[in-house]
Amino acid sequence: xxxxxxxxxxxxxxxxxxxxxxxxxxxxxxxxxxxxxxxxxxxxxxxxxxxxxxxxxxxxxxxxxxxxxxxxxxxxxxxxxxxxxxxxxxxxxxxxxxxxxxxxxxxxxxxxxxxxxxxxxxxxxxxxxxxxxxxxxxxxxxxxx
Numbered sequence: 812x813x814x815x816x817x818x819x820x821x822x823x824x825x826x827x828x829x830x831x832x833x834x835x836x837x838x839x840x841x842x843x844x845x846x847x848x849x850x851x852x853x854x855x856x857x858x859x860x861x862x863x864x865x866x867x868x869x870x871x872x873x874x875x876x877x878x879x880x881x882x883x884x885x886x887x888x889x890x891x892x893x894x895x896x897x898x899x900x901x902x903x904x905x906x907x908x909x910x911x912x913x914x915x916x917x918x919x920x921x922x923x924x925x926x927x928x929x930x931x932x933x934x935x936x937x938x939x940x941x942x943x944x945x946x947x948x949x950x951x952x953x954x955x956x
Contacts, residue, residue, distance in 0.1 A: 821881050824927070826864065829875045829889055831921040834911050838870040844904060848873075851899045855892055859883070876926070885923045893917045 815824045833839050840848065845868040856863045856877065865876040879888055897916045901908060908914055 816878075816880070818880060818882075823881045824878075825881055826876065826878045826926045827885050827888065828924045828926050829877065829885075829892075829921055830872060830923075831889065831893065832872045832918045834915050834918050836871050836918070837910055839907055839910055839916070840868060840870050844900065844907075845869075847903060848896060848900065851896045852892065855895050859891065861888070885925075889921050889923065893921075 815822060817823075848868050849866060852863060852866060852875065855861075860880065861883075862878040863875065864878060865874070867874040875892070877888065883891075900916055907916060
């Protein structure tokens, strides 16, 4: 579990669950490639100061649960991971290109969901509603109470 983190101008706890597939949902990811892809994902995360909390690399899809700073949009995160990992996979396993018509390993699309530990959407809605009705009170509202 990642603690709340800080940058110069932000305090954050941003976690995303990403899922994407190889092009044409081909079952290209062998056990050997899976191990290599996992290492590549970890290297990318270290370089960009992200933390991978969990990952599953299956034959025909990827699950990645990752903690990232707010300067990276979810679209940017997945673009970085897909582009670097594709380059490294093709460099190490050039024979994979034979199975792909366009020479791209990852499908263009992806699924992403933001994830919280204890702060659910319902808690945020309740906090905002309470804040609207209690705005005249002088005490500070406690989001995490």
